[in-house]
Amino acid sequence: MPVETASPGRRRTWWTFVNVVVIVYALLPVLWIASLSFKTKETVTDGNLVPRDWTLSNYGDIFRTDEFVRALINSIGIALIATFIAVALATMAAYAVARLEFPGKRALVGVSLLIAMFPQISLVTPLFNIERELGLFDTWPGLILPYITFSLPLAIYTLSAFFREIPWELEKAAKMDGATPAQAFRRVIAPLAAPGVFTSAILVFIFCWNDFLFAISLTSSEASRTVPAALSFFTGSSQFEDPTGTISAAAVVITVPIVLFVLFFQRRIVAGLTSGAVKG
Amino acid sequence: MAEIVLDKVSKRYPDGALAVSDIDLTVGDGEFVILVGPSGCGKSTTLNMVAGLEDITTGELRIDGERMNERAPKDRDIAMVFQSYALYPHMSVRENMAFPLRLAKAPHEEVRRRVEEAARVLDLTEHLDRRPANLSGGQRQRVAMGRAIVREPKAFLMDEPLSNLDAKLRGQMRTSLSRLQKQLGTTTVYVTHDQTEAMTLGDRIVVLQAGHVQQIGSPQHLYDRPSNLFVAGFIGSPSMNFLTAVVEDGHLRTPLGEVPLTDRVRRHLEAADAPRELIVGLRPEHFEDAALVEEHVREEGRTFTATVDVLESLGSEKYAHFALETEGVRARQLQDLADVTGSADLATGGTAQLVTRLSATSGARENAELTVWFDPDRLVLFDPDSGTNLTYEG
Structure with missing residues (x-):
């Protein structure tokens, strides 16, 4: 059975890929929460990661309470x-x-x-x-x-x-x-x-x-x-x-x-x- | 400057193990005393007891006549150099050396002056602001020395301070350490397992084995008149040759031939009520290639002829090893020595080995016969059971 020896370049690509997957997996929910916090009440359910209407009113609201x-x-x-x-x-x-x-x-x-x-x-x-x-x-x-x-x-x-x-x-x-x-x-x-x-x-x-x-x-x-x-x-x-x-x-x-x-x-x-x- | 007295000092650990047994030792003011012995012989424990890092079980420790047993290390005014140097990694060289003075609340100006003086003596001036991590082994060792000397303490305790250096540097440091100690004239107790270090540095040497003092004396005294087999085998390099011998009709029958007993030795043997079977010890340097010995000198000595097993040439001298066709010696003390030094050939009980040191001009060759001369006056006789030296008193 031929043993496949990955070249250093391929190995680095592989590790970069794995790291990116892990980081995305860990940070996506955080980004999602951050994105929700900047959305207006009307667009909060639109499912976009990048808010279409940016607002800071949510932050204003919580600090006002x-x-x-x-x-x-x-x-x-x-x-x-x-x-x-x-x-x-x-x-x-x-x-x-x-x-x-x-x-x-x-x-x-x-x-x-x-x-x-x-x-x-x-x-x-x-x-x-x-x-x-x-x-x-x-x-x-x-x-x-x-x-x-x-x-x-x-x-x-x-x-x-x-x-x-x-x-x-x-x-x-x-x-x-x-x-x-x-x-x-x-x-x-x-x-x-x-x-x-x-x-x-x-x-x-x-x-x-x-x-x-x-x-x-x-x-x-x-x-x-x-x-x-x-x-x-x-x-x-x-x-x-x-x-x-x-x-x-x-x-x-x-x-x-x-x-x-x-x-x-x-x-x-x-x-x-x-x-x-x-x-x- | 101080006199350190250990009066029947013993150390027993809570589990019952006896580490040090009844040490009696007086280290004179300004004296350089070496505690030497194989690992586990109790030398470091003894040093730690003097330092106050370990409690003394029984006996008394006095420094300048004052009982020290209950004093904390900081109240004994002793400095210690550790095998690992134990430099404070978060402090610069300057801060490391100043630490004992700062603790003693010395004025700033004096701290600076004394640290810089010590740095100058130890050639550390340009490294004062570096951290220990950025220093070489030899420099770290000197910083550790510096931390000890800035305080001008009553005594120095050194726990194998050179054993982490490579061989060449160790030789250099040995010389400068000796010079420094003489310059300062501070009482020093030094622990090592290296007999060369002990021989070259000490005014007096204390040989320890299994917690017991084997012998105390000047390097030359220990070399010339070892009190027992252990000391004889431990001091000197290569170590002394040991062979079995039997006393018969006023002669000593040895694997190297018959040797007459001098009156002095005979009297000693009689006084000691010695057994007939003895162990004879001969240092390698007391042999010579018979061809190089002058006629009239040769007459006074004895010769034997055997086949050279291994020949080591060091340039300045040659070591000829012989495998004698007799049994090797068996003695408890030699077994102890072999156990601790790991040199199994001392007491394997197989065939006897003999090492001889010859002049560089000797024509000895491996696997060829060689006639070797030795002076029977240099023979040392030991009791195989007790290991006591029967040739000399004390």
Whole structure:
């Protein structure tokens, strides 16, 4: 049987084709939503990818409603606070998991994995009851707490992988150079773990930002409703009005912070920051 | 400047493994002491205990007379150079070297002055603003040295600092390291597994094996009077030849012929209540091509004739290997040595091997007979069971 050896040119063509297919597949829905958000109410169902009548009225509408602006503030606040706390806790936990030997280490890692695997839907009802009893229902902490809980395992796993990459000897060297354990962590280990911290911050932020299940179940008013939940409450000004345009505009608006967040932190994720520490 | 005293220091890990057992060692002020031994012998553990990176299980560590066991590494005023150099990758060379001074809250002007002084000594001035990732291995090694010397600490600890360099650079760095240490006069404890490094650098050498000190002494002392088979086999390159020998009627019967026992050796053997079967050790450099030995000198020594198995010519000298038609030696210590150095030929129990160093002018040829001369006074006798040297005391 003759073995066909593709020429480099043909192989490159093939890969370009595959990449284009993947990108189109992933971005087409995004483009479609963006296109819908720019269409007027009359042309929203015309099926054209490029709007015939461009309008910004959908965007104007959502920002004019208090409902959306309020939800946006909730989303940003809750996601940022949850991310900050989760990453701070995970950094310390991951350091311990990666570097220290302590009783119950395996149990801790096991339990955190268990939490990550637990189906969240099964916890919604108990959480709903608990939060109502404790007065956390429909408050920021009511969402921040479960977000931290469910994003910690992911953050711990990501970060401990980064900590393991940092040569042990750097810390010993810092100690020999006269650093206290806290100084060694702050001036040597933490700067080197920064790419890991930013990576897990992005992951946690996206998780909190995109969550719909907890947001819809544990909130009941504008006091804490986040954008994904608020979107589902969008209606037209009358029951005969179709809110497709405004929902699309809102969807585009909430995608922007994620893109910005990733772009902003990606520059800090400098690959190979630790190279040159040891012989290499 | 400091005197470091290890007083019956032991290290036992929580799993019960004994890494270091009862080390007694006094490193004098300004002295350069080498801890040498095969990997896993406890030398790095010992160094880490002095540094404070590992706890001391029992015994006491004193620096300048003060007990150090419970002090944190940062309070011991010791600098350490790591095998991997452990440079901080996110800092420039200047920041790396300044780090210990910054932690000690030295004034800015002094930090700058001392870093630049160290950089000048180590020839790093033009690299001060580069990152470690952009330096060569030798430069990184020097930065690691620089970080240690800027602080002017009481002592340097070095954990195989040259083992990541290539052979040529290692030789150069060895010389400059030795010069630097003499210049600074700082007490230094240096760990290596390389006996050449140990011999060339140290004022004194501590040979360790399986957590036990085998012998402490100057390089020449260890070479001339190894206290046991392990030290004898470990120090010197190529290593000492070991052959079985039997004492009979005041003579020593060896595979190289009969050798009379001198009175001194006989007294030692009697005092030690030595067994009749012994191990005899002879360094390769104590042989010579009989044809090149002057008549009257030849009379004083012994000769033997055998077929050269392999001949290695190094230009300045020749190594003739012989496969003797006798059994090789079996001794526990030699087995240990063979295990750790991976040189199975030391104690295979097969036929005995003999390496001899001859002058470059020797006419020896492979697979031809050669008569080799040796001085029986240079023979060293060992107890096969305990491995103790029976020829010298201490």
